[in-house]
Structure formats: C-alpha cells, structure tokens
Amino acid sequence: MAVENKETIDKRREEIMDACEKLYETMGFQGINIKVISTETSFSRPSIYNYFQTKEEIFLGLLTREYMKWNEDLKNIIGRNSDMDKDSLAEALATSMEERKTLLKISAMNLYEIEENSRAELLVEYKKVFKDSVELFDECLKKHLGVSEEKSTQIRYAFFPYMYGIYPYSYPTDKQISAMDEVKLSHMDTTIYEMTYQFLTLIL
Template sequence: MPKGSAKLTENRKEEIIDACAKLYETMNYNEVTIKEISKETSFSRPSIYNYFESKEEIFLAILTKEYNAWADDLEQLSLVGSRQSINEYADRFAKTVAKRKQLLKIQAMNLYEIEEGSRLERLVEYKQAFFRATSAFEQSLKASLPELSEEKIEHFRYAFFPFMYGIYPYAYPTDKQMAAMDQVGLPYQKSSIYDLCFQFAREFLN
C-alpha cells in the first residue's frame, strides 16, 4: 500500500471503484479491465495494483459499497414507524431494492468468480456488508410490521435473498434472449425491479 494518510488512500480507492462502476454501466464484465479502469482514473495500471490485487477485488468493493448503501436505506425504513400496511411496507421496501441495480447486476452475472478471485480479507469485508444488510432487512420488518412472527420474517428472508439473484436478468433480458423467447413462443411480461420486488413482498407477507 502506498504511503499517505488513510483518508487519501480511501479517496483513491473510491476513485477506482467509481470508475469501474461507471464502465460496467455500458460494458460487460469481461470488457472491464484494469487497463480500461485506469483510463477513467488518474492512475496508471501498476498504480491500481497498489490498492486492489485484481479486477475481481474492485467489483467486490462495488458490491460491498452497494450492500452498505442498501443497509442505510433499510435502517431508514425502520424509522418510518409501525403504522404501515403490508402494501405500504412492500412499496417502501421495493424502492430500496430498485436503487441497487448495480448490486443486482453484478450479483446475478459474476458473483462466484468475483469471490474466487479476491483475497479472503476483501471477501470478509463484503460478507460483513452483506450481513449488515440482512440484519437491517430483518429489523425493517420487525419495526414496520410488528405483527409478523419470527418464523414469517425468517421465511421471507430465506426466500427473498435467493430471489434477488434472478431479479436483474428478468428485469433486463438481452435482445438475444428476447429473440429466442419470441421464436419458441415463450411469454414474457416486462417488469421493473420495483415491480418484481413489490409483488414478491406483498404476496409473501400477506
């Protein structure tokens, strides 16, 4: 790690993370390279390796940042109060997930290889952010819908987090996927991230 204050180091890491996230909006995972990331920053390729050992670690840092941001939103959701209907909670909850498009995309497409290509300490940081989000998720349910049993909350958590892996591919199918579905007559109803999450939460919690 290069010399300098902790704040300076953190700012440089954020610049790299933000550059990678920006590229991933228009490129696929394989197209985003350390070389391409360096073009979007003030760093050379060798300099980036002072902060991250691999491209996978940069993507893992994006996920860590996304989960912490989602946890922030879920914690705010807990402060709304307990006088909510299931529909009101489902609406607010779905809005927090709809803001996490980048999280859903990375998680659906490349999570396994990102985890495998990252050092254990970086993976631990990500898992801590994930755990924080799951805890905030449960607390938002307890605070907003106090009538729910612990069993219902647990069932919802174990159902929703696996469900998350399919949200992005369903909300954003590729042109080739759409063409293939058309050819075989497979029906498809266009749904947004919000729609999918709202419907899931409303149906499951009722």
C-alpha cells in the first residue's frame, strides 16, 4: 500500500469532517456513526478508520477546525487599525460568533463525550487551538479596550463558559418549547448574535 502524503491525508480528513458536519445539521450525535458518515463520503467504513479511530475523533477534528476559523476572525478584529469602543467590539465579536454555529452546538451538546473518546494526541491538538482562541480573545480586549490582565481574565472566565449555553437557547427544540409553554415558563426567540452581543455589552 502506498504511503499517503500529508496533503492527501488532510484532504481526506476534511472530506470526512465535511460529511459529519452535514449529517449533524439534521441528525443527533447519537444517531451518527462511522457507517452513516461513510455513506456521505467516497470512502468505505473501513477506510475511514485510517484517518479517525472513533466518530468522536471526527467531531473533535471538526471542532478544532471551527476554532481555527474563529481564530482567523479574532485576528481580523485585532488587526483593525482604529480602536473600538465597547459596543463596536461587542458587535464584532458577536458577528464572529454568529458564523460558528457548529462550534457552539458541539460544545453545548457533546464536548465531554468527544474529549473522553478521542486519542490524547488529538485532544492536545484541539487544546492548542482552543488556547489560541483564548489568547486572541484576550488580545482583542487589551488592544481595543485597554483592559488590564486581571480584568481580561475575569471577562474571559465569564464569556467562555457562557458560550456553551448560546446554542441551546438560540435553537430550542419544538419539544422543549412545548414543555416551557405547558408550565408557563417565559422564553423568547433569540439568535447567536443577539445572545453574544447582549452578554458582551454587560460584561465589557
């Protein structure tokens, strides 16, 4: 068997992750497995195991890719020439988060299980990219608002845990809405952008 080069491996991993992401738009995490993913790719089920050992590793790769995309958005915010006030920075960060629906969904619904069932080296790779996100977020605050290290840490420890609740509030299921209506629990239609923006304007 010929040895694949890194470019070929990366391309095939991307195809598998694309298929997983497409399925995740309409299926729950539990219903997705490597056999189902293979039907959306040009690979057989056994072939996928050459690139990922578990479906959780595919999701972890997808999550890593999502954070890498967000990091590019954060770098663009940092790179803006003029300083931004609190409102414009909140708008920019909320806009960047609006594009990361898959990141928010995985983080809210399945992160613990994904991390637990992935190889350590892949988890370390993901944590490195996540660390970059944390540092870039801090840099956004320091550059545009001039906040101190202590204040930046406080904001970060408020915002990153909050991120895990954005998706469920923005995309409640019909069953959840029906149950809330039955017990007369107030709820409102909201979006990822609105939830992110409103929270950031409170804490910045």
